[in-house]
Amino acid sequence: MQIIVDKISKLYYIRLHVMSEQELINRCIQKDFLAWGEFVRRYSGLVYWAIEHRLKKWDYFYHHQDVEEIHQNVFLSLWKKNKLEQVKDQKKVAGWIVIVSGNEAIDYFRHEKSQVPPNAISIFEEIIQKDGAITLADILPSNKKDDSAANEPDEIGKILEAGINSLSAKEKLILKLNTLYNKKYREIAEMLDMPLGSVATSIKNIKSRLKKRLRGQI
Amino acid sequence: MKKIDKLIRFKLAQEAKYAGLGPAAGCPSDSELNRYLSGDTVQSKKALIEGHLAECYLCLDKLVSSYEGEKLLAKRKIKEPPKYITWKVKNIERLNNKISIKNRVDFTLNNKALPPKTNKLLTTEKAVIKWLPKNLKKNRWLIASITAFALSFAFPPVFLQFLLAAGILGGKWIFDSENARTLIMIYNAWKKGGEKEAGEMIGALKGRIPNKK
Numbered sequence: 001m002q003i004i005v006d007k008i009s010k011l012y013y014i015r016l017h018v019m020s021e022q023e024l025i026n027r028c029i030q031k032d033f034l035a036w037g038e039f040v041r042r043y044s045g046l047v048y049w050a051i052e053h054r055l056k057k058w059d060y061f062y063h064h065q066d067v068e069e070i071h072q073n074v075f076l077s078l079w080k081k082n083k084l085e086q087v088k089d090q091k092k093v094a095g096w097i098v099i100v101s102g103n104e105a106i107d108y109f110r111h112e113k114s115q116v117p118p119n120a121i122s123i124f125e126e127i128i129q130k131d132g133a134i135t136l137a138d139i140l141p142s143n144k145k146d147d148s149a150a151n152e153p154d155e156i157g158k159i160l161e162a163g164i165n166s167l168s169a170k171e172k173l174i175l176k177l178n179t180l181y182n183k184k185y186r187e188i189a190e191m192l193d194m195p196l197g198s199v200a201t202s203i204k205n206i207k208s209r210l211k212k213r214l215r216g217q218i
Numbered sequence: 219m220k221k222i223d224k225l226i227r228f229k230l231a232q233e234a235k236y237a238g239l240g241p242a243a244g245c246p247s248d249s250e251l252n253r254y255l256s257g258d259t260v261q262s263k264k265a266l267i268e269g270h271l272a273e274c275y276l277c278l279d280k281l282v283s284s285y286e287g288e289k290l291l292a293k294r295k296i297k298e299p300p301k302y303i304t305w306k307v308k309n310i311e312r313l314n315n316k317i318s319i320k321n322r323v324d325f326t327l328n329n330k331a332l333p334p335k336t337n338k339l340l341t342t343e344k345a346v347i348k349w350l351p352k353n354l355k356k357n358r359w360l361i362a363s364i365t366a367f368a369l370s371f372a373f374p375p376v377f378l379q380f381l382l383a384a385g386i387l388g389g390k391w392i393f394d395s396e397n398a399r400t401l402i403m404i405y406n407a408w409k410k411g412g413e414k415e416a417g418e419m420i421g422a423l424k425g426r427i428p429n430k431k
Contacts, residue, residue: 071299
């Protein structure tokens with residue numbers, strides 16, 4: 001009898017392994033303990049990654065124990081507060097889990113460590129430091145690097161700002177993903193659910209329009 | 219990187235730096251963002267979210283992170299956390315409350331809080347036993363045999379294999395039943411010690427059949 005029960009248990013585990021995300025979520029909401037075990041198996045690593053990713057990106061100083069604590073908090077809130085109800089009708093939940101884990105990390109630092117979120121994401125700071133160090137004057141062609149061009153960077157900045165503000169919301173979004181986050185065309189297309197060709201054309205158009213505005217300045 | 223790209227990047231990073239990362243009133247909910255990422259948003263809502271994402275660095279960062287996480291998970295490139303961390307959250311209901319840092323350290327150092335290996339199995343057993351109705355359990359071999367027999371017609375190329383499986387499972391059902399097992403025991407006793415032994419066995423087994431001496 002014991003062997004049979006073991007075999008059936010194994011079969012049930014196999015079934016859980018191949019279960020769709022939606023079904024798994026529904027079972028977790030119904031407090032199926034075995035389904036919960038499978039849910040944890042699938043997403044424990046992702047939650048851990050998401051916490052570390054957010055903390056690193058937002059330049060928090062953290063310890064390994066903080067990550068553990070946050071990891072536990074995330075799963076506690078999913079199980080006890082039934083947060084999974086929010087995504088019970090969604091096809092994919094991995095993205096949502098990443099967001100929830102990141103939020104939990106920030107909340108933890110706000111409440112337990114009394115640390116407010118930073119003003120900027122560290123990668124932006126790096127860009128400013130790196131690109132700012134070379135300054136706009138370095139980017140300018142050599143014939144512009146005379147004393148009369150002392151106000152050039154400001155002027156260029158203003159023109160560029162006006163140019164960026166004239167873009168449509170979607171264009172601005174594409175531009176940010178491409179330049180700030182270094183996302184490839186394919187990745188942007190996947191993220192925004194757009195054809196690859198449209199993304200490529202958009203980026204080309206945006207840059208040529210901005211170039212036109214800056215013509216004569218760089 | 220081209221000059222123009224560097225300029226744009228610098229300008230946008232500057233803008234992002236001064237924009238701050240606090241949540242704004244119009245921020246879409248986390249589930250809405252996820253729905254957007256899954257391509258499961260209606261067109262009108264999509265435009266609204268895109269309009270917001272173009273201005274809000276917090277939401278844009280969430281979107282990018284969730285995309286990256288999803289991709290890593292799909293490619294199985296995410297490193298598993300230490301096992302005891304996963305174990306703790308798996309057994310969240312049993313633990314009832316959060317494990318304090320002190321206990322966690324004890325756990326890590328002594329490994330005393332590790333559940334016995336059988337714990338997981340016991341939970342599984344209970345769930346499975348609850349899951350299977352009584353009759354289904356009793357006649358599982360018969361059901362398996364009938365299923366194999368039915369499948370032999372469904373898949374003609376493997377007709378014989380399924381038929382054989384049906385036979386084996388049927389045989390298992392017959393010999394697994396209580397009466398069959400009793401008969402086998404009596405037969406073995408008879409073989410060993412003749413009628414007397416068999417009689418004793420019958421009496422001992424059931425206490426119903428009188429022992430003929």
